[in-house]
Amino acid sequence: MNGYARPQRKALLLLAVALLIAGCSGAGGAADGGRSGANASAGPERTVPAASSPYASVVSTLQADVPKMMAAAGTVGLMVTLVDGNETLWSEGFGFADKQAGTPVTANTSFHIGSVSKTMTATAVMQLVKEGKVDLDAPLRQYVPEFTLQPAGAADAITVRSVLDHHSGIPGDVFNGLFTNGGPNPEFRAWLVQALSAMYPERAINQEWAYNNSGYVLLANLVEHVTGSSFEEYTRTHVFDPMGMTQTSFDDAKVDDANLTANYSVAANDDGTPGEPQFQEREYINGWAAGSVTSTANEMSKYLQMLLADGQGADGRVLPAGTLAQMWTPQLSLPIDVLYFQMGLGFALGDPALNWAGPVVQHDGATSWNYSMLQLLPGSTLGVFVSGNTAAPENVAPAVAAKALSRAYTAKTGAAAPPAATLPTSMPVANDxxxxxxxxxxxxxxxxxxxxxxxxxxxxxxxxxxxxxxxxxxxxxxxxxxxxxxxxxxxxxxxxxxxxxxxxxxxxxxxGPAITEMMSGELLPASSIPAAWAARLGTYLPVDAEPRTTSPFANPTATLADVDGVLMLQLPSEVGSGVLQPASDRQAFTFGIGPALGRGKGNVLQMTATGDSFVFLGVTYRKQA
Structure with missing residues (x-):
């Protein structure tokens, strides 16, 4: 569910991405090889345009291109759906839902869609806003009073709007137990609230954009407190049912193994080619509102159609007319927010590869092993969704989505994509x-x-x-x-x-056809490592981590290191390595800014009273003897 680590997911993601997730199936399910890859009575296994359709040649070309793109990236299975208004132009699966059994992906195979789920959470929240039950600019704690940060009162200024547009400053990537193997972790939300109560804001509200999973997890609490219904029940009856999305749910544990794609990871060979895919144990995503939705190509086509119909679903209205226009309006944009997109309410706006075709609405999503992309061109009523089941050095979903949407736009309007951009040429000048x-x-x-x-x-x-x-x-x-x-x-x-x-x-x-600016780093204040922290350098082991956390997000070790005279916290997981700036002999904060802006920066590392342990993102680490 990491989202927004593009253009390259971190080596495994994200990131890596990601992005923000190990050999048999989950507890209680069929072993690898027991998947049918389809949901019964969910719709046709494939939809293609009629031969007379202007989109027929687009789809036939993509049907030839997608397997090549998958092979180049090492992706085992992928699903795609493309719509024009209320018409599904194309809905199809490629590759395998279960490679060992030879089970193909179809348009009815369920995939984890990762942080694309956030757009659905935002939809639920905006329903309550339009009903007058939630005020976007009211404090989140007005609806989620159990949410606190350090010091006392630090969470009071954080608004619902700042959560939806990722300017809240809530510690965002608290991955311990967020993704698990072997079964769901129903206590994750309560654990997160407790863990946050001992953390400090990463930054003050509305100081800079920083992608935030934790804030979205808390929006499930908001929905439950305001409506009196469980988050799953509310979203099923008020979000999914009006679209006829009967096979889609935030409760991913309900999906039978037989209907859910298996997952894989691929590492690059020394020559850069993808290695052999490795089967990974089923994952469960426990921060529901941030990224747990499972859905199919056929069902995501219904979601795309609702978005392009101003909130009207196939079986009822999901959002009042005009609400999506509000959600697709840029929110806070600060000079320091050097991004390739702007942020709306739950949706990102703009994409360098597609901006030539008009305003772009999008959101990506990553779990431990899946990577997804949703993109819309509202001005031409075109939309696409793609999801792959393989974590690899290169994630193919964004490229497939952009190619499908670009070619569909050309078929509809006659406008061709501009040529690929090259960096401006400028004469070298003398050093100063x-x-x-x-x-x-x-x-x-x-x-x-x-x-x-x-x-x-x-x-x-x-x-x-x-x-x-x-x-x-x-x-x-x-x-x-x-x-x-x-x-x-x-x-x-x-x-x-x-x-x-x-x-x-x-x-x-x-x-693509654009030149894009992205943040690469922030200059550290000149300093040396204080003696108290220099004495703590070494490897630490987790004491109270959730043991079922999936491997990309688990930290079997944590190292305090001196790298070129700079104090760093080195973690093997998606959190990665970060610079530490000591604030006292017992507290240090992660520092800096990067391609994902402040993501993961500003988190506190708190030494315990014993001096041989520290707490970081809710987990205690003790120094290895």
Whole structure:
């Protein structure tokens, strides 16, 4: 459910993505090989346009392209649906729901859709807003009084709107027990509320955009408190039933193994090609409102059609007319929010690869092993949804979605996609030693540490991924337009920028027909590791972690390390490595900004009274003897 770590999910995701998740099936289900890959009476196993349709050639071309794209990425199974208004143009499965048994994916195979679920949670909340039962600008605690942060009163300013548009500052990636193997973790929500009560805000409300799973988990509490119904019951009767989505649910434990795709992971070979897919045990997603929905291609086509019909579902109205326009209006956008999209209420707005075709509404989603993408072109009433069942270095779902939607738009309007963009060409200029010195230092990135150094002549070098096997250094050449060329990387240019007093490293890259800017890092204040923290360097083991947490999100170890004179917390999970800035002898906070902006930054590491343990994101770690 990680979402928004694009353009590249972290090595396994995300990220990795992700993005925000191990060999047999879940408890109580059939073993690998027992899947039918279809939900009985859920609809046709495949829908394609008639030969006379203007979309027929689009779909036939995609039917040839998708298997090639899957093979190149190592994806085992994938489903796709494409709609125009209230018509399903194409709904089909590719590859295997169960590779060992040879069970194919069909349009009736259920997939975890990850953080695309957030759009459905936002739909439920907006129903209550339109009924006058929830005020977007009221404190979240007005509806979820059990939610607290440290110090007392810190959560009071956080509004419902700030949760929906990811500006709340709530610690967002509390993964312990969020994804589990062997069965669901029904106590996760209560555990999260308790864990948050000992945490500090990552940042003040509306300070910067940072993707946030925890806030969305709490929206289930809001719905339950306001309506008196369970979250599953409310969303089933008020969100899914009016669309005729009888096979879709937030309660993923209800889905029989026979109807749910198996999951796989793929690692890259030394030559970059995908390795052999590895079967992974069934996962359960316990933060329901943030990303637990399971659905099929046929059912997601109904969701797309409702979104393109201004809230009208096949069997009833889901949202009052005009509500989606409100949800698709950009909310808070701050100078420091250097993003490739803007944020609405539950939906992201814009996509560099598709903006040429008009306003884009979208949301991606990642679980431990699945990756999904929903995209709409409301102006031309076109929509697509794609989900794959394999965690791989390259996630194919976004590329399939963009290709399908782009080609459908061309078929409908005659407008062809612009050519792929290339970085602007600008003449190199002389180094400026005075300016270069201001750029030098360590930069905290989304998942690690970089450094920029300047020699006596002002020549800059950019060292990336310090302290890791991927460490590499590139010379930076200043250009006349204020950017820097990166030696050996013709697809990236960087710029040093100060926003709100923070020195940032910004990258620009070609993305389809557009040039996109993304945050790469934030300059650390010059400092050394305090003696109290230097004495704590070493490996720590979890004491009270949920043992069933899926492998991409579990931390069998946590390391406090000195990397090039900077204190870092190194975690093997999706949380990754992060710079720590000590605030006292017992507290340190993760620091920086990265491609996902402040995601995961601002979290507190709290040493215990014994001095041999610390608590981070709700888990206690004790130093290894």
């Amino acid at each position: 030693s005075a300016v270069a010195a201001d750029y030098a230092g360590h930069y905290a990135t989304a998942n690690g540490l970089d450094s920029v150094t300047a020699d006596a002549d002002g020549a800059l070098s950019w060292a990336r991924h310090l302290g890791t096997p991927a460490a590499a250094t590139s010379a930076l050449t200043p250009l006349a337009d204020g950017w820097f060329a990166v030696a050996g990387d013709e697809s990236t240019q960087v710029q040093f920028r100060t926003i709100d007093g923070r020195r940032l490293l910004v990258s620009r890259v070609p993305w």
